[in-house]
Amino acid sequence: MIDQHRQAFKEEAYELLSELETSLLELEERPDDVDLIGRVFRAMHTIKGSGSMFGFDDIASFTHEVETIFDMVRNGKLQVTKRLVNLTLAARDQIRSMLDHSEEGEGTADLQVSGEIIAGLRELAGYESPAAAPIEKKAEKGALKDPVTYRIRFVPARDIFASGSNPLTLLAELRELGTCNVVAQTSDFPGLEEINPEACYVYWDVILTTDQGENAIRDVFIFVEDDCELKIEAIAEHSRFDENQDYKKLGMILLERGDITDEAMKEVLAQQKRFGELAVSRGLLHQGKVQSALVEQRHIKEVRQEKQTAEAASSIRVPAERLDVLVNLVGEMVTVQARLSQTAAHRGDSELMAIAEEVERLTAELRDSALNIRMLPIGSTFSKFKRLVRDLSGELGKQIEMTTEGAETELDKTVIEKLNDPLVHLIRNSIDHGVELPEARLAAGKQGHGTVHLSAVHSGDSVLITIADDGAGLDKDAIRAKALERGIISPTTELSEKELFGLIFAPGFSTAKKVSSVSGRGVGMDVVKRAIEALRGSIEIASVRGAGTRIMVRIPLTLAIIESLLVKIGNDSFMLPLSLVDECVELTREDVVRSHGRNLAHVRERLVPYIPLREQFNIPGDPPDIEQIVITQIDGVRVGFVVDHVIGEHQTVIKSLGRAYKDAEGISGATILGDGSVALILDIPKLLQTVEAQQG
Amino acid sequence: MAKIIMTADDSASVRQMVSFTLKQGGYEVVEAVDGKDALQKLSTTKVDMLITDLNMPNLDGIGLIKGARALAGCKFIPIVMLTTESQDSRKQEGKAAGATGWIVKPFKPEQLMAVVKKVLG
Numbered sequence: 107m108i109d110q111h112r113q114a115f116k117e118e119a120y121e122l123l124s125e126l127e128t129s130l131l132e133l134e135e136r137p138d139d140v141d142l143i144g145r146v147f148r149a150m151h152t153i154k155g156s157g158s159m160f161g162f163d164d165i166a167s168f169t170h171e172v173e174t175i176f177d178m179v180r181n182g183k184l185q186v187t188k189r190l191v192n193l194t195l196a197a198r199d200q201i202r203s204m205l206d207h208s209e210e211g212e213g214t215a216d217l218q219v220s221g222e223i224i225a226g227l228r229e230l231a232g233y234e235s236p237a238a239a240p241i242e243k244k245a246e247k248g249a250l251k252d253p254v255t256y257r258i259r260f261v262p263a264r265d266i267f268a269s270g271s272n273p274l275t276l277l278a279e280l281r282e283l284g285t286c287n288v289v290a291q292t293s294d295f296p297g298l299e300e301i302n303p304e305a306c307y308v309y310w311d312v313i314l315t316t317d318q319g320e321n322a323i324r325d326v327f328i329f330v331e332d333d334c335e336l337k338i339e340a341i342a343e344h345s346r347f348d349e350n351q352d353y354k355k356l357g358m359i360l361l362e363r364g365d366i367t368d369e370a371m372k373e374v375l376a377q378q379k380r381f382g383e384l385a386v387s388r389g390l391l392h393q394g395k396v397q398s399a400l401v402e403q404r405h406i407k408e409v410r411q412e413k414q415t416a417e418a419a420s421s422i423r424v425p426a427e428r429l430d431v432l433v434n435l436v437g438e439m440v441t442v443q444a445r446l447s448q449t450a451a452h453r454g455d456s457e458l459m460a461i462a463e464e465v466e467r468l469t470a471e472l473r474d475s476a477l478n479i480r481m482l483p484i485g486s487t488f489s490k491f492k493r494l495v496r497d498l499s500g501e502l503g504k505q506i507e508m509t510t511e512g513a514e515t516e517l518d519k520t521v522i523e524k525l526n527d528p529l530v531h532l533i534r535n536s537i538d539h540g541v542e543l544p545e546a547r548l549a550a551g552k553q554g555h556g557t558v559h560l561s562a563v564h565s566g567d568s569v570l571i572t573i574a575d576d577g578a579g580l581d582k583d584a585i586r587a588k589a590l591e592r593g594i595i596s597p598t599t600e601l602s603e604k605e606l607f608g609l610i611f612a613p614g615f616s617t618a619k620k621v622s623s624v625s626g627r628g629v630g631m632d633v634v635k636r637a638i639e640a641l642r643g644s645i646e647i648a649s650v651r652g653a654g655t656r657i658m659v660r661i662p663l664t665l666a667i668i669e670s671l672l673v674k675i676g677n678d679s680f681m682l683p684l685s686l687v688d689e690c691v692e693l694t695r696e697d698v699v700r701s702h703g704r705n706l707a708h709v710r711e712r713l714v715p716y717i718p719l720r721e722q723f724n725i726p727g728d729p730p731d732i733e734q735i736v737i738t739q740i741d742g743v744r745v746g747f748v749v750d751h752v753i754g755e756h757q758t759v760i761k762s763l764g765r766a767y768k769d770a771e772g773i774s775g776a777t778i779l780g781d782g783s784v785a786l787i788l789d790i791p792k793l794l795q796t797v798e799a800q801q802g
Numbered sequence: 803m804a805k806i807i808m809t810a811d812d813s814a815s816v817r818q819m820v821s822f823t824l825k826q827g828g829y830e831v832v833e834a835v836d837g838k839d840a841l842q843k844l845s846t847t848k849v850d851m852l853i854t855d856l857n858m859p860n861l862d863g864i865g866l867i868k869g870a871r872a873l874a875g876c877k878f879i880p881i882v883m884l885t886t887e888s889q890d891s892r893k894q895e896g897k898a899a900g901a902t903g904w905i906v907k908p909f910k911p912e913q914l915m916a917v918v919k920k921v922l923g
Binding site for chain 1: 812813814815816818819822855857858859871877878879880881884886897900901902903904907908909920921922923
């Protein structure tokens with residue numbers, strides 16, 4: 107269709123161009139002929155306007171330049187000279203050549219020629235014209251998420267009908283934006299003998315609930331906004347609003363609208379009767395205005411009810427155990443599906459393989475949606491902390507405000523539950539040790555009240571939770587002294603800032619001067635760290651003395667699935683959490699011999715200690731000639747684990763080992779592989795501790 | 803009965819596009835090649851809406867709007883002007899002459915239909 111229009115435009119343009127040539131030649135002879143000037147201008151104008159409509163943008167913008175010059179000529183600001191006619195003729199030829207080449211794609215016309223002509227024209231005009239044709243763009247209608255209720259008063263001009271506008275079509279357009287109640291105000295109608303049938307005496311009060319935003323409402327009135335009285339006010343946002351609270355009283359609404367004065371309202375209220383009736387009977391108000399305010403009350407009530415019913419209907423409550431059963435079943439299903447795929451591939455049966463692929467796709471979708479059901483926004487936990495901060499800071503005589511961000515961030519239900527205690531502890535610490543007393547803060551040149559900021563954001567397949575305070579920051583010297591006192595480090599130990607802060611997580615460490623009822627509950631930061639690590643998360647501290655401390659907790663989105671690296675030792679399979687793995691390197695017999703039994707490998711100019719897992723787990727048999735070291739990084743320390751073969755990455759559903767094996771150290775769970783065999787999931791930090799303990 | 807819309811434009815391609823779009827939208831279309839032609843046709847044909855270009859030979863858009871408003875049958879019909887000028891002065895001039903609204907060129911068929919629906923209901 108568009109092509110047909112383009113073709114029509116081209117034909118028309120060629121016609122206009124030949125007319126243009128004639129007009130220009132005549133203009134050269136009669137440079138003052140207003141009619142001729144007008145004809146040239148219109149030809150350019152049409153080529154520009156229609157050109158841009160049918161996608162000839164280069165022609166449109168070039169012609170715009172010429173048109174601008176002729177607009178000046180038309181307005182008597184520029185004389186027609188031989189040079190102007192020459193340039194315009196050249197421009198006309200250029201447009202023709204652009205048309206000729208238009209089907210070969212943009213940029214085929216000679217841009218240099220266009221540039222020279224434009225430069226020449228601009229020089230003649232003696233000014234720098236803005237380059238491109240101004241094209242009005244409608245502001246994007248940014249649809250808001252939450253519906254807002256607006257109170258709109260639309261008072262059209264008396265003579266609105268004379269401009270061909272119909273207010274009723276505008277009201278109909280408003281109705282399409284959302285739930286809408288319209289009240290016509292007819293109090294301005296004169297008596298029958300004075301009435302002018304061509305005048306508009308009515309105005310309208312509209313209550314509209316829409317999620318399209320105020321601009322969409324203004325757009326409705328775009329043609330009439332200059333000659334009407336338009337008032338748009340947002341009166342209720344249906345997300346933040348406490349929906350249970352009663353809406354404004356009738357008198358308040360009328361007062362807000364400016365329909366009644368404060369005094370008059372009080373006077374009516376004193377009568378203890380129905381406000382509306384009384385105000386009307388006393389002649390303070392017109393009936394229509396009261397009715398309109400009543401409609402507003404009813405509208406808000408209805409919108410809230412609707413929203414509540416909608417919310418109630420769109421969610422159902424299910425006991426958590428049922429969800430757990432579902433996720434477990436999906437886990438089993440994933441395992442069986444993997445077996446199916448492997449068997450199908452093994453048999454080489456293409457029909458079976460096609461079915462297996464389909465099952466694989468469905469299982470992946472099923473797994474994702476089952477895990478999604480367990481996702482909850484972290485917000486509910488956040489609001490509990492607000493209370494905690496309020497109560498604790500009062501108890502300690504501190505002024506602390508808590509701000510939160512990312513309450514809508516979703517995490518697995520189990521993870522949120524298990525995060526509660528560590529987070530409570532961290533926030534307590536911030537309040538107790540972090541933020542100073544008001545006097546100390548003022549003395550340090552800070553504001554008297556401190557803040558604790560809690561935020562949650564998604565980052566990759568994990569969620570980053572940050573607890574930041576603007577308190578005193580960590581005292582490095584005090585930490586060092588305490589660590590020495592507790593024998594955690596020796597006087598000669600050199601420590602980086604990160605390592606020094608890391609000492610806080612060492613068992614039995616506490617720098618608080620005295621044990622307060624708040625944070626000295628016998629639970630140290632080591633417990634927090636262990637709890638976070640049990641969630642396969644990590645914790646980090648950054649702190650600036652005097653400016654505050656920031657604790658960052660990184661937690662995987664879900665506990666039920668783990669990205670891991672599958673390795674083999676002899677006939678046994680093991681999994682290492684991929685988040686901890688740095689790289690894999692080879693370990694040859696010569697390397698082993700060269701290290702003289704010290705279990706150190708030379709990797710990138712650095713020595714990396716390694717743990718031969720075959721020995722560690724007492725697996726019988728001989729290792730292959732070339733073994734593999736999987737190098738992991740824990741708390742910034744690189745440690746290798748020697749295995750026979752690295753198989754590859756694997757997404758695994760975690761199964762617990764059950765009670766009987768709860769004391770098995772260094773193993774966090776198990777999973778079933780595609781061929782039905784079991785792979786153990788290694789608990790790397792625990793394994794490392796065990797080995798360190800064995801070596802004394 | 804289908805509503806009748808007149809399109810007045812000296813550009814045949816724009817007329818064709820407007821006409822095609824309106825017909826697809828279920829309207830009947832009367833075409834006029836300039837202001838004078840339009841005014842003549844308006845005095846004999848009853849239309850429900852007028853869409854006019856501003857720059858036209860013989861009688862320009864502003865003149866057409868003024869002339870149309872003086873005709874009994876066109877006093878209250880919606881008149882929409884097509885304009886390449888997004889400047890306010892041109893719009894105001896048209897509004898003062900009696901135009902209901904405007905469409906800025908270039909426009910897409912959907913935009914044209916949205917405006918027609920807006921003023922015609």
